[in-house]
Amino acid sequence: SQQGEEDPQALSIQEGENATMNCSYKTSINNLQWYRQNSGRGLVHLILIRSNEREKHSGRLRVTLDTSKKSSSLLITASRAADTASYFCATDTGGGNKLTFGTGTQLKVEL
Amino acid sequence: DTGVSQDPRHKITKRGQNVTFRCDPISEHNRLYWYRQTLGQGPEFLTYFQNEAQLEKSRLLSDRFSAERPKGSFSTLEIQRTEQGDSAMYLCASSLYTGGIRELFFGEGSRLTVL
Numbered sequence: 001s002q003q004g005e006e007d008p009q010a011l012s013i014q015e016g017e018n019a020t021m022n023c024s025y026k027t028s029i030n031n032l033q034w035y036r037q038n039s040g041r042g043l044v045h046l047i048l049i050r051s052n053e054r055e056k057h058s059g060r061l062r063v064t065l066d067t068s069k070k071s072s073s074l075l076i077t078a079s080r081a082a083d084t085a086s087y088f089c090a091t092d093t094g095g096g097n098k099l100t101f102g103t104g105t106q107l108k109v110e111l
Numbered sequence: 112d113t114g115v116s117q118d119p120r121h122k123i124t125k126r127g128q129n130v131t132f133r134c135d136p137i138s139e140h141n142r143l144y145w146y147r148q149t150l151g152q153g154p155e156f157l158t159y160f161q162n163e164a165q166l167e168k169s170r171l172l173s174d175r176f177s178a179e180r181p182k183g184s185f186s187t188l189e190i191q192r193t194e195q196g197d198s199a200m201y202l203c204a205s206s207l208y209t210g211g212i213r214e215l216f217f218g219e220g221s222r223l224t225v226l
Contacts, residue, residue: 004153030211030212031211031212033214035217040220040222041219041220042115042202042204042217042218042219042220043154043202043204043215043217044217045214045215045216048213048214088153088154090153092211092212096208096210096211096212097159097166097167097212098144098156098159098167098212099156099212099215100156101146101153101154101155102153103152103153104151104152104153
C-alpha cells in the first residue's frame with residue numbers, strides 16, 4: 001500500500017521557473033525522504049528530513065515538513081530541463097525497517 | 112562501478128515460466144531491499160534482508176515469490192509460474208543500517224514482461 005500521496009500528479013513548467021510538489025502521509029514518521037526517478041531508471045535519493053526538522057536545503061532543493069498536517073513539500077528552484085523526472089516522497093514509518101513510497105509527481109520542464 | 116547492479120535489465124517470458132533476478136548491492140551495505148513498481152505508481156515494498164536474514168516480507172509477496180541473500184552478499188528474487196500481473200519493474204536497493212533507516216541506493220531495475 002502507498003503511504004504517501006503526491007500532489008500534483010503531473011506538473012509542467014518552463015525552464016527557470018520554480019516547481020513545488022507536495023506529499024501527504026497517513027501515519028507518524030521518523031523521517032521523510034524525497035527521491036527522483038528518470039524514466040525507466042532506478043531511484044536516486046535527493047534529501048532526508050527528520051521528524052524534528054521543519055525545513056532543509058540542498059542546492060536548489062528546499063524541503064519542508066509539517067508533522068501536524070502530515071505533509072511535506074519539495075521546492076526545486078530555477079528548474080532546468082534536466083530536472084524532468086518523477087519525484088517520490090518516502091516515509092520511514094517506524095521501526096526503521098523500510099521506506100514506504102508515495103505515488104509520485106511527474107515533472108516536465110520545458111525549454 | 113561500486114553502485115547497486117541488477118541483472119537482467121529486461122526479461123520477457125511466457126506465462127507459467129520461472130524467472131530469477133539478481134541484485135549485487137554496495138559491498139559494505141548490510142541491508143538489501145526488493146521493491147516492485149508498476150507503470151505510473153511508486154515502488155511497493157516486497158521484502159528486505161539484514162545481512163543474510165530475511166526480516167520482513169510484504170503480503171504482496173505470494174508463495175510464488177522467493178528471495179534469498181546467501182552469505183549476506185548478492186540477492187536473488189525468483190518468481191515461479193509467472194502471471195501477467197507480475198509484469199513490473201523489480202527494483203533492488205541497499206543501505207547501511209546503523210540504527211534508523213537512511214537513504215536507499217537503488218539499482219536500475221529489472222523490467223519483467225509476462226506474455
